[in-house]
Amino acid sequence: MEAIEHPPIFRLPGVPDHVTYTWIVMIILIGLSWAATRRASLVPRGAQNFVEVILEQFIQMIDDVIGVEGRRYLPFIATLGLFILVSNLMGLVPGLMSPTGNLMTNAACAIIVFFAYHYIGIKTQGLGHYLKHFMGPVPALAPLMIPIEIISHLARPLSLTLRLFGNMTGGHILLAIIFFLMGLQGLIGFALSGSLGGVIVGGIGGVVMIAFTVGFLYPLKILVSFLQAFIFVMLTMLYIASAVEGAEHDEPHGHAESHAAHH
Amino acid sequence: MRSLILAAMAVLVPSVALAADAPAAGGSLVGPYSVLVAGFAMAFAAGLCALGQGRAIASAVDAMARQPGAAARIQTAMIIGLALIESLAIYVLVVAMILLFVQPIK
Numbered sequence: 001m002e003a004i005e006h007p008p009i010f011r012l013p014g015v016p017d018h019v020t021y022t023w024i025v026m027i028i029l030i031g032l033s034w035a036a037t038r039r040a041s042l043v044p045r046g047a048q049n050f051v052e053v054i055l056e057q058f059i060q061m062i063d064d065v066i067g068v069e070g071r072r073y074l075p076f077i078a079t080l081g082l083f084i085l086v087s088n089l090m091g092l093v094p095g096l097m098s099p100t101g102n103l104m105t106n107a108a109c110a111i112i113v114f115f116a117y118h119y120i121g122i123k124t125q126g127l128g129h130y131l132k133h134f135m136g137p138v139p140a141l142a143p144l145m146i147p148i149e150i151i152s153h154l155a156r157p158l159s160l161t162l163r164l165f166g167n168m169t170g171g172h173i174l175l176a177i178i179f180f181l182m183g184l185q186g187l188i189g190f191a192l193s194g195s196l197g198g199v200i201v202g203g204i205g206g207v208v209m210i211a212f213t214v215g216f217l218y219p220l221k222i223l224v225s226f227l228q229a230f231i232f233v234m235l236t237m238l239y240i241a242s243a244v245e246g247a248e249h250d251e252p253h254g255h256a257e258s259h260a261a262h263h
Numbered sequence: 264m265r266s267l268i269l270a271a272m273a274v275l276v277p278s279v280a281l282a283a284d285a286p287a288a289g290g291s292l293v294g295p296y297s298v299l300v301a302g303f304a305m306a307f308a309a310g311l312c313a314l315g316q317g318r319a320i321a322s323a324v325d326a327m328a329r330q331p332g333a334a335a336r337i338q339t340a341m342i343i344g345l346a347l348i349e350s351l352a353i354y355v356l357v358v359a360m361i362l363l364f365v366q367p368i369k
Contacts, residue, residue, distance in 0.1 A: 064339075159350050166353030169360065231346040234339070 009095040018102035025086050025099060029079075054082070058233075065237040066244065073240060076116060080109060081233040088168060088225035092218065100228075101168040103161065110157035113236050121243030130243070156239065160232060167228050171221045178213060293368050301359035308355035315348045 012020050036051040044052050058078045062070045084100055091098025099105040121130045136145030323341035327334045361367065 064336075159347075162357055163346065163350040163353050166350075166356045170353070170356055173360075227342070227346075231343065234343055235346070238343070 008097040016104075017097055018099045018105050021090065021097055022087070022099040022105060024096075025083060025090060028086055029082055054078075061234070062237060065234070066241045070237070070240065070244070073120070077233055077236060077240075080113070080236060081229055084109065084164070084232050085225065085229035088229055089222070091168060091172060092221055092225070098168055098172075100164050101172055103165050106161040106164045107157070109164075109232070110160040113160060113239065114153075114157040117236070117239040117243045120240055124244050156235075160235060164228055164232060167224055171224055175213070175217060175221070178209070178217065291369060294366070297362040297366065297368070301362040304355050305359045308352045312348060312352035316345055319344050319348060 008017055008021070010020070011017060032047065032051065035047040037048070040048060055074070055078055058074060058081065059071060062074060062077065066073070087098045087100040087105070089098075090096050091101055118130075134146055134149040135142040136149075319341060323337055323344075326337050330337075
């Protein structure tokens with residue numbers, strides 16, 4: 001990828017670029033949450049208001065997918081979502097790079113999700129009960145179901161990783177190739193070589209390139225950034241919901257309602 | 264017709280197409296073929312992925328038009344489904360990028 005993508009401006013010697021930019025994302029998010037909680041008040045203003053609006057969206061999504069009892073996983077889910085969103089958007093700033101454009105960052109996020117939802121499932125259902133889900137509906141089918149379940153669970157972090165990586169890197173390569181093809185350097189060099197024809201061709205080419213990039217590619221990449229962060233978070237919530245789900249089946253569902261009806 | 268044959272030759276026999284700057288007759292053909300394969304694989308994957316996503320979107324929009332009340336939930340399910348379909352094309356993209364940039368087999 002180094003062949004066509006320019007390295008970012010700010011680099012620390014001896015530290016890989018994606019780690020440097022992960023730290024920058026961490027600084028941004030920690031600063032945002034510090035500014036939001038510095039003077040927390042009942043009537044939110046400024047940064048607190050902003051963060052509360054974002055977190056309410058997360059809570060809404062969690063309520064829809066996992067249920068109200070899933071709110072205790074809000075810190076985990078919202079941290080992942082905000083980290084991925086800020087990382088995706090940071091790649092759009094010229095000269096910076098997005099940490100999610102690297103396989104290692106995505107693999108780290110996906111492995112955290114993998115272990116977290118198994119941990120949540122085991123904690124809510126107990127180990128034996130959780131493992132029973134791997135055996136399928138009928139005990140006779142267990143030799144068939146266990147390998148299938150194991151493979152499908154192992155494929156989850158892989159697909160989470162590769163989806164985010166492919167979308168981000170594909171977008172970066174697309175931008176790089178558009179710049180490379182329409183050749184800002186080449187066109188300007190052509191224009192500066194003196195002739196009036198060069199100036200006209202170079203000027204039109206540059207305008208077309210800038211209009212295409214700013215008018216089409218950048219909005220597309222912003223959309224993809226939000227969408228991929230949303231999908232990562234949504235799939236995480238679905239995995240957690242499927243891990244927690246078994247516990248709900250055992251307890252009678254109408255318990256809460258009948259309890260409420262008694263009062 | 265002749266140009267068609269030439270194009271077919273250029274696809275099927277990369278050593279002919281690249282004869283101008285191919286270093287030696289004994290050189291491996293894996294490199295030129297891998298570039299071709301990366302491009303064609305991405306083209307097939309993108310086309311078939313578009314077909315699949317088109318079907319998904321068509322039925323989702325149909326369902327939303329029938330039941331506007333459930334539009335939000337249908338849209339969420341549609342986006343998740345689109346992501347899962349798209350990830351198959353993304354796998355091909357990753358394979359193509361490995362073929363182009365990493366080149367494990369020369």
